[in-house]
Amino acid sequence: xxxxxxxxxxxxxxxxxxxxxxxxxxxxxxxxxxxxxxxxxxxxxxxxxxxxxxxxxxxxxxxxxxxxxxxxxxxxxxxxxxxxxxxxx
Amino acid sequence: xxxxxxxxxxxxxxxxxxxxxxxxxxxxxxxxxxxxxxxxxxxxxxxxxxxxxxxxxxxxxxxxxxxxxxxxxxxxxxxxxxxxxxxxxxxxxxxxxxxxxxxxxxxxxxxxxxxx
Numbered sequence: 001x002x003x004x005x006x007x008x009x010x011x012x013x014x015x016x017x018x019x020x021x022x023x024x025x026x027x028x029x030x031x032x033x034x035x036x037x038x039x040x041x042x043x044x045x046x047x048x049x050x051x052x053x054x055x056x057x058x059x060x061x062x063x064x065x066x067x068x069x070x071x072x073x074x075x076x077x078x079x080x081x082x083x084x085x086x087x088x089x
Numbered sequence: 090x091x092x093x094x095x096x097x098x099x100x101x102x103x104x105x106x107x108x109x110x111x112x113x114x115x116x117x118x119x120x121x122x123x124x125x126x127x128x129x130x131x132x133x134x135x136x137x138x139x140x141x142x143x144x145x146x147x148x149x150x151x152x153x154x155x156x157x158x159x160x161x162x163x164x165x166x167x168x169x170x171x172x173x174x175x176x177x178x179x180x181x182x183x184x185x186x187x188x189x190x191x192x193x194x195x196x197x198x199x200x201x202x203x204x205x
Contacts (some may be wrong), residue, residue: 002146005098009105016112017150023116023124031121031180039115039128039170045161046108046139049138050101053146068161073170079175083182 006054010047017043034078041071093149096192100142107135122177129173136165 017040024036045064052060077087100105114127147155183202187194 002094002098005101006142009101012105016109016141019112019116029121029183029185031176031185032124033185035121035124035128035176035183036115038176039112039132042136042165043108043112044167046104046136049139049143053097053101053143056150058147058152058155058157061161065164068168070112072164073174075172076175077093079172079179082179083175084186 003054007049010050012052013043015048017047030082032077036077038071041067041075045071051073090149093145097146098140100138100145104135104142106137107131108139111135120188121164121180122187122191125173125176125180129169133165137162147186 020040020043020073021035024033024040027036045067048060048064048067052058052064083085102190108131111127111131114131115124118124118127140162144158146159181197184201187197
């Protein structure tokens with residue numbers, strides 16, 4: 001039963017990733033694309049955690065943690081670039 | 090065992106619904122300041138529910154209580170407001186126009202000029 005639920009939930013998260021991709025393509029400003037990318041990071045974390053539940057293996061946790069840290073750092077770096085024109089002053 | 094599967098599946102479905110709602114909000118809302126609402130609130134809650142499902146699932150497999158997911162939850166709950174704050178400050182800096190019928194638009198200039 002849990003396998004079916006995990007597959008259905010993965011399909012729903014894939015749908016939300018497609019919606020984020022749509023915003024990423026039509027976003028009128030760079031910031032819209034940035035927030036779409038940040039949401040795609042969060043959805044990817046959810047997808048990889050669900051993959052870990054589906055396979056029954058706790059090894060996917062490190063991947064989720066790395067994606068979380070990289071998402072925060074990259075979003076903050078691009079925001080800093082838009083605000084100041086430079087990342088490391 | 091069925092009870093654990095039910096709890097895990099319930100948390101997974103709640104999280105997926107919140108993630109979908111956040112993404113629909115990101116896709117359909119009209120201007121940038123509204124679009125900021127969807128991901129920064131709903132996806133944080135959705136990811137929290139999905140990681141809670143992971144905690145429930147891996148805690149009842151005989152290897153003891155699984156606490157590693159709390160690290161991801163802590164990290165996401167700590168960094169999501171920082172990201173939202175940086176994004177809104179950048180949007181004010183590049184003078185993103187809010188929707189025409191937004192209230193109190195004249196205060197945007199004073200917020201923009203304010204130093205941290």
